[in-house]
Amino acid sequence: EKGYKENNREGFLLTAVQSQRATIWDYIYISTVHPPGVELESISSQLPPGMDMEKYIEIMAELMEESKLKAEAVAFRKAGYDVKVEGEGALVVEVLEKGAAAGKLKKDDVIVNIDGVKVEFATDAVDLIRKHKIGETVKIVVKRGDEELEYSMKTVEVENNPGKASIGVMITTKNLDYEFPREVKFDTRNIVGPSAGGMFTLEIYNQIIKEDLTKGLKIAGTGTISLDGTIGEIDGVEQKIMAAEKAGADIFLVPVANYEDARKAAEKIKLYQIKDIEEAIKTLENL
DSSP, X not given: OOOOGGGOSSOEEEOOOOOOOOOHHHXXXXXXXXXXXXXXXXXXXXXXXXXXXXXXXXXXXXXXXXXXXXXXXXXXHHTTOOOEEEOOOEEEEEEOXXXXXXXXXXTTOEEEEETTEEOOSHHHHHHHHHTSXXXXXXXXXXXXXXXXXXXXXXXXXXXXXXXXXXOSEEEEETTOEEEOSSOOOOOXXXXXXXXXHHHHHHHHXXXXXXXXTTTTXXXXXXXEEOTTOBEEOOSOHHHHHHHHHHTTOSEEEEEGGGHHHHHHHOSSSEEEEESBHHHHHHHHHTO
C-alpha cells in the first residue's frame, strides 16, 4: 500500500553522543578549557565491570536492531496494522563479576519471569528490574536447558549505570520473531544502542499516515521505545540537546525522566516531555 512520505515537509532527527578515546592532548585541553558538552570519563565507568569494549559495542548493536523492530511494531500498530512481534525471554549473554547475579545466573540462561510477570523481551526484564529501588529484592525465574530455576537477589548499582537498579547481567531477546506488513529501511551507519527507538517510531508512523506531524518544523528527540509505546530514559541528554540546537531543530522531545537535565542544557530549543508515543503524537498534533 502507498505511504505518504512525499507529504512530509520535515523529518524527525535522532540524536546520539559520540565517544572516542582521549589522547594526552585531549586530556590537557578538556581539563583546562572545559569546552561545553565534552566530558572526560574513564573507560571503566562506561563499560560494565569485566567487559571489554568490543563485546559491549556488539551488545549495543543488538539493542539497536531490537529497537528498530519495536519501533516498527509500535508505528504499524498505531496506524491500524496487525503485526506480530514475539520473544522467548531475556537471554543472558554476560554475567558481570560484581553483580547480584554473579554465582547464581549463568551465560545462556533465559530469564522468563520477574516478580511473577512474564518476560518476553530484554526490555521487559530491564523495565521490571528498574521498578525496584537499589537494594530491594527481585525474584528471577530462568530456564537453564530443560530446568526452570528461581532465584532471589537484591538489586545493585552497576558502575556504568549509576542510580539505576540492576542485577548485573547483559541481556538480549531470545528468538525474536516478527512479521510486518511492509518493509522499513534504516540508515543508522555507526550508531548503536536503543535510545533512538522513540524517534524511529515517529518517523515510521509519519510516513504511513496522510497528515504531516512535523508541520514543517524540524523535530529532534531521544528516548527508548517499549512495545507498549512507553518512551524510556536515556544517557547523554545534555549533549543531545546541544547537538539538536546546533542542527537548527525547532523542538526537542525528551523522556520524562530526562526532562530536568534537558531543561538545564536547553538555551533556545523548545522542550516537550513525553511519557509514551501517544503523548508524543498528541503533542505534535497540537503544535
